[in-house]
Amino acid sequence: MSGRTLMVQGTTSDAGKSTLVAGLCRVLRRRGVAVAPFKPQNMALNSAVTADGGEIGRAQALQAQAAGIAPSTDMNPVLLKPNSDTGAQVIVHGRVLANMDARGYHDYKRIARTAVLESHARLVAQYTAIVVEGAGSPAEINLRDHDIANMGFAEAVDCPVILIADIDRGGVFAHLVGTLDLLSDREQRRVRGFVINRFRGDLALLEPGLRWLEQRTGRPVLGVLPYLHGLDLDAEDAVARRDASAADAPLRVIAPLLPHISNHTDFDVLRAHPQMAFDYVAIDAVPPPADLIILPGSKAVRPDLAALRAHGWDRHLQRHLRYGGRVLGICGGLQMLGRSIADPLGIESEAGVSDGFGHLDLDTTLAADKQLRNVTGRLMLDGGVAVNGYEIHAGVCSGAAMQRPLVRLDDGRADGAIADDGQVAGSYLHGLFDTPSACRALLAWAGLAEAVGIDRDALRERSLERLADTLEAHLDLPSVLGLLGVSTAPAPQDAVPP
The missing domain is CATH 3.40.50.300 (P-loop containing nucleotide triphosphate hydrolases)
Structure with a gap:
């Protein structure tokens, strides 16, 4: 041997x-x-x-x-x-x-x-x-x-x-x-x-x-x-086992457990964060009260969007925002928050177009070439703090919301969007919370005063x-x-x- x-x-x-x-x-x-x-x-x-x-x-x-x-x-x-x-x-x-x-x-x-x-x-x-x-x-x-x-x-x-x-x-x-x-x-x-x-x-x-x-x-x-x-440590695929979140944490964050959830390692920092309670919520369950709802990435965005809508998450998001909550979409979650998602080539599922939740003025079209990049930039919150991450997506977004990006990338591109009312934001970047300065700024935006930043790489x-x-x-x-x-x-x- x-x-x-x-x-x-x-x-x-x-x-x-x-x-x-x-x-x-x-x-x-x-x-x-x-x-x-x-x-x-x-x-x-x-x-x-x-x-x-x-x-x-x-x-x-x-x-x-x-x-x-x-x-x-x-x-x-x-x-x-x-x-x-x-x-x-x-x-x-x-x-x-x-x-x-x-x-x-x-x-x-x-x-x-x-x-x-x-x-x-x-x-x-x-x-x-x-x-x-x-x-x-x-x-x-x-x-x-x-x-x-x-x-x-x-x-x-x-x-x-x-x-x-x-x-x-x-x-x-x-x-x-x-x-x-x-x-x-x-x-x-x-x-x-x-x-x-x-x-x-x-x-x-x-x-x-x-x-x-x-x-x-x-x-x-x-x-x-x-x-x-x-x-x-980063889970290979299944959502990693964790102890129950503290109910009395200053910030409550939830994310729907999508049928085709991808790169849920984006939330490992939040699950380990001492100032918050982070929980996944089954899409067929009534979501509990939260300060921040995160729509995660998905390998089949349009089917997962349909599943969320079938279980009333469009109404959950509207009620959450009406009471002053924040919503963040990452990758597929960003696409869901827009007006429409078109998959003319059948990249992820059957070819077609789906209506998004409509909280961001943007439209997404899935293209044949997947975009794969490790990137750095500035998160356009709290004066523009440093952020690192990576892109894995076939979607190309366009629309007025892109004029107010969440991230300015060092390669000159703009990424994601922030709604005019400041309550809804989205980005294509995975690892958005992994940089301590970006983690602090995002949690402060979500309502956590004096937020602690966690260094994911050090963890x-x-x-x-x-x-x-x-x-x-x-x-x-x-x-x-x-x-x-x-x-x-x-x-x-x-x-x-x-």
């Missing part, structure tokens, strides 16, 4: 694959090892823009940060962004290829395999170690044919595999043993050990089960990782360091790093890559 690539596969989605890969990247970085993350195929609506203007899964951008390197499209060569229950936008090497239904993509996987192996080969040529994240479970029998996401990839590059399971869900031993038993004999030999994630309680009470698992499978338990409360760094410390304490690192053929000794501090 290859000694330079190690793959982390999970018994289920959200078992902890993304987090373990990020933690291992930071552990290796601490040891001075040039390491890169890799995910052959990712299905996610949270994405990031690379320096070369490509699009990859947000989790791989976080893992690149953990490794101390810039994210590249090779780290996630195939990205699937679902836009319906049976179809997705297929992105290869950072660029949109086509919309495909499930059967069409299944047939396409033979071609996608070439892109995956090309990207992996380029990373192997540049880095000492590659830590790979699988997708879902390797035991999905119906998806085994032409697999490029789990064992099919591991077989192609001849790498060892670690299997991780979430004990907090229950049934951890059944998950691990059942997954292993559903693999072929050859694939089973690739699994070199298990990691149990999100454990809370007395480890001594778990020990008999660990011994049974090792005897039953002939494979070691490489670590039992504790449940890390308050770990602030990530603290969480990555905490995660790496946890792996150092609870993982059998000599065995794990031995699978990569690297030294287990920490490097001197000045040898750690910048």
